Amino acid sequence: xxxxxxxxxxxxxxxxxxxxxxxxxxxxxxxxxxxxxxxxxxxxxxxxxxxxxxxxxxxxxxxxxxxxxxxxxxxxxxxxxxxxxxxxxxxxxxxxxxxxxxxxxxxxxxxxxxxxxxxxxxxxxxxxxxxxxxxxxxxxxxxxxxxxxxxxxxxxxxxxxxxxxxxxxxxxxxxxxxxxxxxxxxxxxxxxxxxxxxxxxxxxxxxxxxxxxxxxxxxxxxxxxxxxxxxxxxxxxxxxxxxxxxxxxxxxxxxxxxxxxxxxxxxxxxxxxxxxxxxxxxxxxxxxxxxxxxxxxxxxxxxxxxxxxxxxxxxxxxxxxxxxxxxxxxxxxxxxxxxxxxxxxxxxxxxxxxxxxxxxxxxxxxxxxxxxxxxxxxxxxxxxxxxxxxxxxxxxxxxxxxxxxxxxxxxxxxxxxxxxxxxxxxxxxxxxxxxxxxxxxxxxxxxxxxxxxxxxxxxxxxxxxxxxxxxxxxxxxxxxxxxxxxxxxxxxxxxxxxxxxxxxxxxxxxxxxxxxxxxxxxxxxxxxxxxxxxxxxxxxxxxxxxxxxxxxxxxxxxxxxxxxxxxxxxxxxxxxxxxxxxxxxxxxxxxxxxxxxxxxxxxxxxxxxxxxxxxxxxxxxxxxxxxxxxxxxxxxxxxxxxxxxxxxxxxxxxxxxxxxxxxxxxxxxxxxxxxxxxxxxxxxxxxxxxxxxxxxxxxxxxxxxxxxxxxxxxxxxxxxxxxxxxxxxxxxxxxxxxxxxxxxxxxxxxxxxxxxxxxxxxxxxxxxxxxxxxxxxxxxxx
Amino acid sequence: xxxxxxxxxxxxxxxxxxxxxxxxxxxxxxxxxxxxxxxxxxxxxxxxxxxxxxxxxxxxxxxxxxxxxxxxxxxxxxxxxxxxxxxxxxxxxxxxxxxxxxxxxxxxxxxxxxxxxxxxxxxxxxxxxxxxxxxxxxxxxxxxxxxxxxxxxxxxxxxxxxxxxxxxxxxxxxxxxxx
Numbered sequence: 001x002x003x004x005x006x007x008x009x010x011x012x013x014x015x016x017x018x019x020x021x022x023x024x025x026x027x028x029x030x031x032x033x034x035x036x037x038x039x040x041x042x043x044x045x046x047x048x049x050x051x052x053x054x055x056x057x058x059x060x061x062x063x064x065x066x067x068x069x070x071x072x073x074x075x076x077x078x079x080x081x082x083x084x085x086x087x088x089x090x091x092x093x094x095x096x097x098x099x100x101x102x103x104x105x106x107x108x109x110x111x112x113x114x115x116x117x118x119x120x121x122x123x124x125x126x127x128x129x130x131x132x133x134x135x136x137x138x139x140x141x142x143x144x145x146x147x148x149x150x151x152x153x154x155x156x157x158x159x160x161x162x163x164x165x166x167x168x169x170x171x172x173x174x175x176x177x178x179x180x181x182x183x184x185x186x187x188x189x190x191x192x193x194x195x196x197x198x199x200x201x202x203x204x205x206x207x208x209x210x211x212x213x214x215x216x217x218x219x220x221x222x223x224x225x226x227x228x229x230x231x232x233x234x235x236x237x238x239x240x241x242x243x244x245x246x247x248x249x250x251x252x253x254x255x256x257x258x259x260x261x262x263x264x265x266x267x268x269x270x271x272x273x274x275x276x277x278x279x280x281x282x283x284x285x286x287x288x289x290x291x292x293x294x295x296x297x298x299x300x301x302x303x304x305x306x307x308x309x310x311x312x313x314x315x316x317x318x319x320x321x322x323x324x325x326x327x328x329x330x331x332x333x334x335x336x337x338x339x340x341x342x343x344x345x346x347x348x349x350x351x352x353x354x355x356x357x358x359x360x361x362x363x364x365x366x367x368x369x370x371x372x373x374x375x376x377x378x379x380x381x382x383x384x385x386x387x388x389x390x391x392x393x394x395x396x397x398x399x400x401x402x403x404x405x406x407x408x409x410x411x412x413x414x415x416x417x418x419x420x421x422x423x424x425x426x427x428x429x430x431x432x433x434x435x436x437x438x439x440x441x442x443x444x445x446x447x448x449x450x451x452x453x454x455x456x457x458x459x460x461x462x463x464x465x466x467x468x469x470x471x472x473x474x475x476x477x478x479x480x481x482x483x484x485x486x487x488x489x490x491x492x493x494x495x496x497x498x499x500x501x502x503x504x505x506x507x508x509x510x511x512x513x514x515x516x517x518x519x520x521x522x523x524x525x526x527x528x529x530x531x532x533x534x535x536x537x538x539x540x541x542x543x544x545x546x547x548x549x550x551x552x553x554x555x556x557x558x559x560x561x562x563x564x565x566x567x568x569x570x571x572x573x574x575x576x577x578x579x580x581x582x583x584x585x586x587x588x589x590x591x592x593x594x595x596x597x598x599x600x601x602x603x604x605x606x607x608x609x610x611x612x613x614x615x616x617x618x619x620x621x622x623x624x625x626x627x628x629x630x631x632x633x634x635x636x637x638x639x640x641x642x643x644x645x646x647x648x649x650x651x652x653x654x655x656x657x658x659x660x661x662x663x664x665x666x667x668x669x670x671x672x673x674x675x676x677x678x679x680x681x682x683x684x685x686x687x688x689x690x691x692x693x694x695x696x697x698x699x700x701x702x703x704x705x706x707x708x709x710x711x712x713x714x715x716x717x718x719x720x721x722x723x724x725x726x727x728x729x730x731x732x733x734x735x736x737x738x739x740x741x742x743x744x745x746x747x748x749x750x751x752x753x754x755x756x757x758x759x760x761x762x763x764x765x766x767x768x769x770x771x772x773x774x775x776x777x778x779x780x781x782x
Numbered sequence: 783x784x785x786x787x788x789x790x791x792x793x794x795x796x797x798x799x800x801x802x803x804x805x806x807x808x809x810x811x812x813x814x815x816x817x818x819x820x821x822x823x824x825x826x827x828x829x830x831x832x833x834x835x836x837x838x839x840x841x842x843x844x845x846x847x848x849x850x851x852x853x854x855x856x857x858x859x860x861x862x863x864x865x866x867x868x869x870x871x872x873x874x875x876x877x878x879x880x881x882x883x884x885x886x887x888x889x890x891x892x893x894x895x896x897x898x899x900x901x902x903x904x905x906x907x908x909x910x911x912x913x914x915x916x917x918x919x920x921x922x923x924x925x926x927x928x929x930x931x932x933x934x935x936x937x938x939x940x941x942x943x944x945x946x947x948x949x950x951x952x953x954x955x956x957x958x959x960x961x
Contacts, residue, residue, distance in 0.1 A: 202824070203825070662928075
């Protein structure tokens with residue numbers, strides 16, 4: 001439950017309103033990517049490599065091409081520009097951050113499941129048969145599957161470059177070695193986290209066709225409609241001849257930030273001149289599309305006896321898989337946030353992203369922050385234990401506050417209320433639960449986190465939104481956001497309705513269409529509310545100002561005395577004079593005063609420094625919060641039951657209380673899955689968890705009711721002082737759960753997920769160590 | 783073109799009889815989505831592990847992505863499109879899904895609502911634990927299930943107080959679909 005609905009200075013902002021997109025969804029009427037079919041649609045399938053590392057000796061497509069019902073079989077040589085630089089909706093070049101995007105494998109395959117050929121046919125069955133008729137001769141290569149191995153000078157080269165290192169970053173502040181020498185407590189550990197799959201319930205899907213105006217149109221499940229530029233580049237078409245439409249998405253979580261089906265569909269539709277549809281199977285989605293990065297993380301943390309952190313040294317090695325995609329960006333996030341929401345005078349971070357022949361890795365809710373949060377929050381508990389302090393007491397002595405510097409030297413500018421979130425999260429756990437049996441152990445844990453919202457300042461991020469009245473007083477918003485399910489367009493409707501004095505039902509939001517909606521950037525990086533919310537606010541205020549000015553003229557009053565609400569303009573303090581919204585709209589229209597406005601919002605921007613040394617401001621701002629968990633561990637089976645979960649965050653200002661609460665609940669659940677269940681297992685590049693009975697995600701029976709605590713400092717950079725919470729809500733959830741497990745069993749597991757097998761092994765090893773200690777003591781006693 | 787293997791079947795879907803000609807390996811989800819245009823049942827995994835394709839067959843929750851259409855000959859199928867409240871408006875379960883923000887991306891929603899209806903018909907006063915176990919075959923990746931569980935609890939209270947249970951609609955012949 002959240003804070004009670006307190007009185008607010010806003011009419012609609014902060015209220016718990018049913019989302020405007022939810023009605024169609026409960027009726028089952030929302031048309032997701034695969035729910036849309038054009039007449040005469042062909043069905044596409046993708047031939048994927050059966051090897052993780054191989055040379056392609058030859059590809060013979062002739063038999064497939066001859067099959068009745070097959071309209072196109074494409075390989076790398078059919079792609080006008082098969083290799084481009086992967087951009088992610090940004091309009092500003094980001095130099096070294098941009099990696100190779102290869103549409104179809106050429107000469108070499110770099111991971112199992114890499115696309116080798118495309119087929120379009122009359123039916124899905126025919127397309128599947130055609131795939132089997134394509135003869136690819138591979139020459140298997142040894143490959144390399146461990147990023148630490150891949151760093152070695154003589155390691156197999158995954159790509160065409162002379163090294164497997166994608167990028168390296170470092171942070172240097174103070175002198176860690178001197179601090180370690182002086183410190184009272186030094187704790188050193190190595191942590192490992194696994195590959196993760198997003199399991200958006202809607203697999204990758206889309207349909208492409210050539211419209212009557214000759215524009216290649218792609219309607220696909222994507223978080224980035226601005227991949228239209230990449231698609232145009234791949235086909236060597238002008239950018240204005242490719243249109244991308246994103247309907248409502250069945251989840252994204254970062255997995256639909258990279259191109260998925262768009263390029264394949266575009267190539268096939270352009271070749272066949274027919275509409276083409278492609279929906280991945282779940283197996284295909286898990287096998288071939290991006291994963292969360294596994295990391296190997298070596299942490300060394302030092303504190304003084306009075307509980308002050310004095311140094312943190314981190315070495316991060318990230319497995320980028322077969323292609324870079326967003327690995328450089330994700331690694332940069334990890335580098336900046338490696339030391340968490342703590343004030344530390346001496347910091348040393350060295351981070352490397354390394355290619356392997358595993359499935360490629362890229363964006364996943366948290367974008368490099370959850371990996372390091374698991375490590376630094378495990379370290380915090382370990383150091384606290386050595387100091388004899390409680391996890392909360394130790395953290396309270398070290399949290400960052402407004403004005404404090406990160407390791408990069410950037411001083412935090414906005415509100416930082418981590419202390420309050422931690423105290424309230426822990427308090428919300430209430431009385432400890434009693435064990436149900438002698439072999440059940442109860443444990444509690446907290447974890448605090450920091451996570452950026454908004455994209456890297458290097459990207460010069462911007463968003464645009466159009467807000468306008470129709471003559472009947474209804475409102476249209478055109479904003480090129482993608483609605484991935486978090487209430488993105490509903491929040492835009494709510495902001496617009498607030499400013500223009502209408503109800504949410506009066507607002508229609510057109511979204512996600514490069515031809516119809518002003519480009520608003522990606523729905524990623526917890527940036528949508530911050531960027532497009534601000535752009536919409538700016539546009540709505542401009543419309544309001546124009547109308548108020550006109551109304552003031554008509555009412556013969558100064559504009560600052562005009563109140564606009566409930567579709568009426570009134571002179572403050574004068575009950576006799578008012579105008580209806582329609583009257584003012586008609587007067588404006590008649591006088592040639594625009595009823596609409598197109599506004600742009602620009603985030604803070606910096607130029608890219610071509611240096612591995614990360615310094616200064618990297619993100620616009622950060623969100624801070626704390627998770628708390630109580631777990632029961634069955635020491636006979638190793639099974640963990642999550643009894644209580646709390647998420648306490650400074651959200652700045654909730655726009656829609658229901659949506660904000662929903663993000664906190666869902667993000668927390670996602671983190672609990674990361675802690676206990678989720679693990680894409682690969683055996684020499686072959687994914688062995690290609691279905692949802694082997695890749696486990698939390699079900700309703702695995703989770704308790706998540707308690708959410710929203711603090712509204714009003715200190716964010718989003719509209720009305722909002723901060724972003726889409727990703728932050730997930731970041732610190734996993735270490736809260738694992739810290740609770742460590743508290744329960746007295747042993748800290750340094751590898752995710754904390755599975756029953758690992759718990760039992762740790763308990764056995766712990767018992768063996770105790771037995772060993774006892775047996776060695778016996779002679780001394782005797 | 784009919785082959786010797788095709789079968790003519792009759793499905794009563796949301797109260798309407800449909801005569802369909804299907805292949806022996808046609809899955810119910812594809813017949814509903816592609817032939818009848820009822821896209822409320824979703825493909826999420828194709829292996830019966832996520833619950834997004836849930837429909838009711840003769841009142842029983844069934845995974846339409848692993849059910850052969852021929853096996854449903856003569857049966858009553860209820861999809862999300864067949865669920866409405868007393869006046870054709872929102873059913874109490876749907877209304878509570880809205881009120882409690884049980885809907886985020888909405889892709890699991892049709893299956894969740896049908897499972898909720900099934901539960902409340904069998905067990906009008908479920909505990910939170912019973913609700914969680916009843917819907918554990920339906921994956922939701924957005925909500926953490928909080929809103930969904932709350933919505934089902936609220937709907938249970940309202941329906942116990944006399945509001946309409948979830949039931950299939952009356953039968954009328956509306957269209958015959960040929961392939």
